[in-house]
Amino acid sequence: MSNSFGNLFRFTIFGQSHAPAIGVTVEGLPAGSPVDLAALQAFLDRRAPGKSPLTTARKEADVPELLSGLGPDGRTCGSPLTFLIRNGDQRSRDYEPLRYVPRPGHADFPAMLRFGESRDYAGGGQFSGRLTAPLCIAGGIALQQLAAAGIRVEARILSIGGERDPERFAETIFTAAGEGDSVGGVIECTILGCPPGIGEPMFGGLENRIAQAVFGIPAVKGIEFGAGFRAAEMTGSAHNDPFIPGPEGRILTEGNNHGGILGGMSTGMPIVFRAAVKPTPSIALEQRSVDIRTGEAVPLQITGRHDPCIVPRAVPCMEAAAAAALYDALLERRCS
Amino acid sequence: MSNSFGNLFRFTIFGQSHAPAIGVTVEGLPAGSPVDLAALQAFLDRRAPGKSPLTTARKEADVPELLSGLGPDGRTCGSPLTFLIRNGDQRSRDYEPLRYVPRPGHADFPAMLRFGESRDYAGGGQFSGRLTAPLCIAGGIALQQLAAAGIRVEARILSIGGERDPERFAETIFTAAGEGDSVGGVIECTILGCPPGIGEPMFGGLENRIAQAVFGIPAVKGIEFGAGFRAAEMTGSAHNDPFIPGPEGRILTEGNNHGGILGGMSTGMPIVFRAAVKPTPSIALEQRSVDIRTGEAVPLQITGRHDPCIVPRAVPCMEAAAAAALYDALLERRCS
């Protein structure tokens, strides 16, 4: 099902932006696995809005309630973990004008055709970026399991609106916001400490899995591993990473154009990927759309609070998606 | 399982480069679906080697034998289709020297650790590009079903070795080959005629599915949809595609930065994605590797025939992967 991800470590996200709640059920964590709820909360806080002047002011408590699966000793009992986040701060403004007028860059239009009259259009419904909170819960738990295995997942912003100097990220966002506009960016994620031989051939490779997870984050429009698109411009002799003897009998590569993955499997080198995040589609500037009832062109004005740039909040989401994909592959390795 | 792809339209690839055979079992095609074996063969021929001076001279017959699933009327009987390709042309040259010395850029090293002593290292084993033949069988069947629904999938080379002028592709490849080297490239795939509302939210979106399938093609290191990585440098006002009234009451977008997909679902606009294909890792130039038994650096010389550029042969593979992913989503739409 489309709201589920993973095979052995599998999670299922539910809820809509303006439903009573959103949440996630996480299955497949071996019984006895420790889950640090405080650390999980700290991870979720990285995604929460209102943390910086760069992000939306909507104050979501986003303190998930744990409904099941964890014992008093903080370890999984073997039953699924379910987390719940109440949707508290639902501004009473009316989404009704958006019911038949799709917002450019949003899922509205295909959702109208896919789900019909019954679709939940308030606040983006099931397509709301808010649904990345349960993704971060599941991924945050995976991150903890990976950390216990010596594997660290870290994402960072590489560029925002084309600007690659971190000191100018804020300025770029403020400028766009001031113009009623928005910007996107590129996030790079690095995974350190992954032992070689994790991942499967063909459609179960780390690239396949990570890509499937990462495209579950709204606004992601591209992903590349290692040298990525630049590899397409290189010669084989420049792109191939030679194998070299490393410390303690390990075998390393000189360079990491392969991004830590060959044949879908980890090589032991850092796993590196980059994802392109498009600019927030909700902008204050007037846009053009069509009323699907009449088929006539209408101007569209989106009101309310919106992040002029979701890239900062997408950073932990990227870590969460990558961790979920990798931890699933790690479990699979144990029985294969 | 990693050799399988899809949910309702599901195929499972088997075989290794030097096993008795490779093949594929295709499940989920509705009973009564026509399959044109001659057209399928023509599609497979586009992937076959030896078709042009640019590709390897290995002459694989690659005429699959159909074992089951199709009636004398050329329609599926409701049982899985299984196709078999015998591995005829196995040069007797010895892969033994490669057993313990991983080739840079290949799956050898992680495969050694993942599969151990029992791995099949001859000719790339299960990681051989030869396994894209069964992918093309499954995808070729999907292409036919999509065509019957008015959907056309077409891929083309966008650049080779950084060169974007098609008239100079051959020259670029010959130059690399002459230097004992190889080049990669970028392939763009366009899907026309897909009705809006196909695809699912979150992890079942068209981007997720297509990415999962496309990374199943060896050598793919990146994928982007619509404006892709360029979107990360745009403002929202420039990136958002306004909705406009189209002919016959249809609703279109002005521009296609979204690449025909919003919220994981088709919008009715052309679906456009690009994939980065790395340069062929097998090159004639001497490379550096390590003997995993001794941990010592050793020079590595790869002999035999190898495509100096696999991009031309990857074009139909890209169509096949995209078609399989889309057709699966199309079937899913029927019951949802």
Next chain:
Amino acid sequence: MSNSFGNLFRFTIFGQSHAPAIGVTVEGLPAGSPVDLAALQAFLDRRAPGKSPLTTARKEADVPELLSGLGPDGRTCGSPLTFLIRNGDQRSRDYEPLRYVPRPGHADFPAMLRFGESRDYAGGGQFSGRLTAPLCIAGGIALQQLAAAGIRVEARILSIGGERDPERFAETIFTAAGEGDSVGGVIECTILGCPPGIGEPMFGGLENRIAQAVFGIPAVKGIEFGAGFRAAEMTGSAHNDPFIPGPEGRILTEGNNHGGILGGMSTGMPIVFRAAVKPTPSIALEQRSVDIRTGEAVPLQITGRHDPCIVPRAVPCMEAAAAAALYDALLERRCS
């Protein structure tokens, strides 16, 4: 995952008897499907305890809260439905004595070995019969969709403790209860109105699916379709149901030894199966067990309130399991 059932109509149950809550996420219901919450509650009430003198006095409110997936029009919006039941009535009695002394007939012993020290042993944990409430939510929704398609699922008690006269069921139960003992029974489930051709060959047949679902109800130890075990004693000429012309051009069978299923697919005749429910393992009589810490035999006395016979409450569970399995197959038929 083991807490999930179904392919297109898929539900995932979470929670333990004494966790904060239990619940279920239901995916795959086509957008726009009506869900009648009042009718669902009425269905759940059939399973609830305390409804008759024959069942446990524990008063669970069992009024599920709907968290997501349904619009104000009572129709599914295309996002998963999640239901929550708070575990209110948790008697403070201590389950600690049961931590290391497995109760005969319960899951305790293998759960100790499967889940280790972290297992939740309070109130049966994830193995509690209480988890059939979320099963009934998911199945109850399936029942409504089937009803809309003209398909009716009805289960009834065939025998209790070997007694086949319904008028003596209560007496049989009271007698057992009075002796500190318990009884089981046989439930027969009949599905009327299922069109022919639903279900798939081999492992996706209606028998496979229904059996997989029904064995998810704790205490079920056997299932048979149509003549079932009696078929093993019949000759082919007696067992085969002849085809005969029916009204309105329909084709029926004379007799229904096949139980409405041939080759895993419905024939249009009533689908009939029977399930054996073992006697409640929790009995007041002293039993023998072993302390797994010392390996020594110890007497075991189970206190608290327990149904002397769970068969009456298992009746709606049987309908729920069958409905979920059949509705999943019905959706599958639409895209195949």
Next chain:
Amino acid sequence: MSNSFGNLFRFTIFGQSHAPAIGVTVEGLPAGSPVDLAALQAFLDRRAPGKSPLTTARKEADVPELLSGLGPDGRTCGSPLTFLIRNGDQRSRDYEPLRYVPRPGHADFPAMLRFGESRDYAGGGQFSGRLTAPLCIAGGIALQQLAAAGIRVEARILSIGGERDPERFAETIFTAAGEGDSVGGVIECTILGCPPGIGEPMFGGLENRIAQAVFGIPAVKGIEFGAGFRAAEMTGSAHNDPFIPGPEGRILTEGNNHGGILGGMSTGMPIVFRAAVKPTPSIALEQRSVDIRTGEAVPLQITGRHDPCIVPRAVPCMEAAAAAALYDALLERRCS
């Protein structure tokens, strides 16, 4: 997909009785697993026809060809195993008369409605008992893995046509055959040596899995575990198996009414189940059917060779189905 079974150990059966071939692809066997092809052949021979006067005379070679997945050392290389059996002995007799006249007790009628005009009706098509040969290949491989783990799976005939004395089985079958009729029977399967704690809660329990697999054998109409349907007539005090100290610190139960499974998980006691096999539907006696084109009653005479009792040949199938289900659960245990 319906032709596939299992999650980690997963096999996909293909082919029809009169297609060029039948076969199976087996995925998920850990790389390096030994597969003894001679022992596998010996196992398949137990299912083969023509071995005794009691079974059909059709002489199928049934010597599968291995296409992939096994190295010269007889160990799996990590790629799927695919086996092929050519359909050699296809009598030229015409199945055309059966095209529109469904045989009682066979899948013909629902298959006509499910698959339409394109269905393969020759020799039972994909519903032929012949498809149990690939099941036995997959299951036979699982049996070998289980044996290596000290687990033994053994099935035997418990009764034929109601007769429970093995010395009179042959007579019972001959009598039925002499009358142009057929008989069914009950098979009991016992699994010894399974460690406790294998299997999952709810829908992933051993009972669920084994039942799902066993109903994939044509003609099975019922399954029961341990005391099974008899449990429904017992009191809890009689049915509950007390735990007792065993040798070497093990914990056993006194009696095995629970059939070695509690809460879906193995207890370490022998796993015991029985399956009801209906009488062969193909009988020489004239039967009544309906021509689906005209809707009129027609007599039906089935010619050709048919087993008057398939129970003996179903014995290894039962072992295969049980082994595949158990081995899948065993692998799952390793990563959970």
